[in-house]
Amino acid sequence: MNEHLESWREGAAKDAIRDFVARIGDETSSEFVPVDERVAVFDNDGTLWCEKPMPIQVGFILKRFAAMADQDPALRDRQPWQAAYTHDFDWLSQALVKHYNGDDSDLKVLLGGVQQAFGGMNVEKYASEVEEFLASAAHPTLKRPYRECTFQPMVELLRYLEDNGFSTYIASGGDRDFMRPAAVPLYGIPPDRVIGSSFGLQYVEDEHGSAVMYKAGLDVFDDGPEKPVRIWSRVGRRPVLAGGNANGDIPMLNFAGGPARPALRLIVLHDDAEREFDYVAGAERALERAGDQGWTVVSVKNDWTTVFA
Amino acid sequence: MNEHLESWREGAAKDAIRDFVARIGDETSSEFVPVDERVAVFDNDGTLWCEKPMPIQVGFILKRFAAMADQDPALRDRQPWQAAYTHDFDWLSQALVKHYNGDDSDLKVLLGGVQQAFGGMNVEKYASEVEEFLASAAHPTLKRPYRECTFQPMVELLRYLEDNGFSTYIASGGDRDFMRPAAVPLYGIPPDRVIGSSFGLQYVEDEHGSAVMYKAGLDVFDDGPEKPVRIWSRVGRRPVLAGGNANGDIPMLNFAGGPARPALRLIVLHDDAEREFDYVAGAERALERAGDQGWTVVSVKNDWTTVFA
Structure with a gap:
């Protein structure tokens, strides 16, 4: 064996x-x-x-936020799309730091974005978006x-x-x-x-x-x-x-x-x-x-x- | 094949x-x-x-109710244990008929009994009670x-x-x-x-x-x-x-x-x-x-x- x-x-x-x-x-x-x-x-x-x-799924979510902001300029100055669109990782990491310190205000904004990004999508479509992401996206620092x-x-x-x-x-x-x-x-x-x-x-x-x-x-x-x-x-x-x-x-x-x-x-x-x-x-x-x-x-x-x- | x-x-x-x-x-x-x-x-x-x-699981629940009433006489004049203990299948079927007619009062009594019978039991113990029931219990009319x-x-x-x-x-x-x-x-x-x-x-x-x-x-x-x-x-x-x-x-x-x-x-x-x-x-x-x-x-x-x- x-x-x-x-x-x-x-x-x-x-x-x-x-x-x-x-x-x-x-x-x-x-x-x-x-x-x-x-x-x-x-x-x-x-x-x-x-x-x-950051967890790999966060990369997936950010990519989706950026794509939404690409298509809809009105999202570009609203969080969480703004942070994804402008690569403002500080806002995102601060949202998590605030959460650990008991302030969920930015986390709620982030989750609200997730709901808007995926709510109403069917499970097969979601699966194909994940497949597409994993076929192409790379780790930000490991460069693989x-x-x-x-x-x-x-x-x-x-x-x-x-x-x-x-x-x-x-x-x-x-x-x-x-x-x-x-x-x-x-x-x-x-x-x-x-x-x-x-x-x-x-x-x-x-x-x-x-x-x-x-x-x-x-x-x-x-x-x-x-x-x-x-x-x-x-x-x-x-x-x-x-x-x-x-x-x-x-x-x-x-x-x-x-x-x-x-x-x-x-x-x-x-x-x-x-x-x-x-x-x-x-x-x-x-x-x-x-x-x-x-x-x-x-x-x-x-x-x-x-x-x- | x-x-x-x-x-x-x-x-x-x-x-x-x-x-x-x-x-x-x-x-x-x-x-x-x-x-x-x-x-x-x-x-x-x-x-x-x-x-x-009736669904086979109802037989399991009734058997458990009857066993509880065997051990605790105070349950024998309280529903749903009374119905199980006295084989009053009318009360049970009426509870379901009432449910279909929009009256859940007896159904709630029945579910309250279920919660009391199994709440707090661990999953392995429950599984072994089910095994014991299926090893011994018989269908009430098919006689098998x-x-x-x-x-x-x-x-x-x-x-x-x-x-x-x-x-x-x-x-x-x-x-x-x-x-x-x-x-x-x-x-x-x-x-x-x-x-x-x-x-x-x-x-x-x-x-x-x-x-x-x-x-x-x-x-x-x-x-x-x-x-x-x-x-x-x-x-x-x-x-x-x-x-x-x-x-x-x-x-x-x-x-x-x-x-x-x-x-x-x-x-x-x-x-x-x-x-x-x-x-x-x-x-x-x-x-x-x-x-x-x-x-x-x-x-x-x-x-x-x-x-x-």
Whole structure:
């Protein structure tokens, strides 16, 4: 069997992965897990692909805002279109900083723009816009296509797990319908195994047929304690392996395993300023939990010989 | 290849199924559908198993009410426990009749009982209660175990479709977590391919671990226009084949296919008082739509040589 972990350096993280897969696959072990119950869930942004300097979906939204402002001059002096049109990334990052400081006024302006950009669009049209974006857009600082910003070692891990009987899922705070068209080509994960945040949807019927289209507004923000709820709702099983990189992944990692099953919990630590980025902001509690409870920390710098696919 | 349709009589319905599967599987046809996109969705109550004289889940709920009243005498003169404890099916059917006539007062009493019966229970415990019920409980008039109330021709259809590259899903108004433990043994459908109504869930963590458990109250009632929304949310594809039996299935059937794909739409017509039941109440508009738009009506009496598994 191809081991699929070629981009992982020998060390504690690679050992933990191989040992866990061997243990749960050993029918003579008390930790044996039948194939049907080998469910692995992974966060996406910062776990399967790069999330700095901004989540890839923000690039998609900004491109759409800029296109709207191209077509409609009246939008060019209104936020959030103005910021996208003039490449005023300060306004955008300040909107997020304000949010972290308890002031959601600019964040609401931003989300209002998202609703105007995508509300009333049907799901197939949205998927084709995402495909088009990922076929062409590039990362602003790494100078490579976004579609080459996936973490090669994690893609190898997905294949390794599948070869060992696992069903692999994406369970991310990111927008489910943004990730789906990417998940097939980038990760080999089909759309029914993508779980994430979702915009409200409605069914509409007219004389030409029927469609499912976006309503204005978010339906579920799939982060923190919502992650295990959504995983259960979608999968109907507790995962035995979970991978994340941020505080919002703690409940998902903690939910893995359970009374009757073992678990492997992976936290990706971004500590490689040279090849990717170096940050712990937003991951402090997850890393603390990893230290306290023996979760496996995966160091980008030390555990991966190659970072990007 | 085993054709798997042994319990289907030769006729229009069987022909429509075989012809559709042949057409979408023919790579030289404009109607060819790649394997990845061969999604089939089926309602459960009245489509895959018997729904008369009451949905099987109602039997489960009544059994739980009766057990609660056994343990707590104070419940025995309070509805809905009293009706369950004294086998007062009139009260229960009147609650539903009142609902159809616009008076939800008794229905609220019934749902209040459901919340008290299952609120705070974790999902694994609920699944094991369902398994126990289906292992032992019997249909009140057909005098056979509930687990033998599945429609044999429909089980054959699931296998036939899967052999031809389809992914089969249950997309029912019934409670997802009630159907899941049944779906594996009865239909060979795994829990991640069961879509349905759902009770609210929450993640809880304590020093012994973590769980997902029911909150009081329904989260989504998965019927009518909600069905296509949930199918998209869960599957991420439009189905090409949909089977139902009631008005609440119309949007799901109508959503099948779409601009770029053909569709087969099946409506099970319950017209066999001798072997099953004979009724159209609740299916009038679906049957009318079938007549207007050439949907395939499956007559229990004429199209099935055997009804039950």
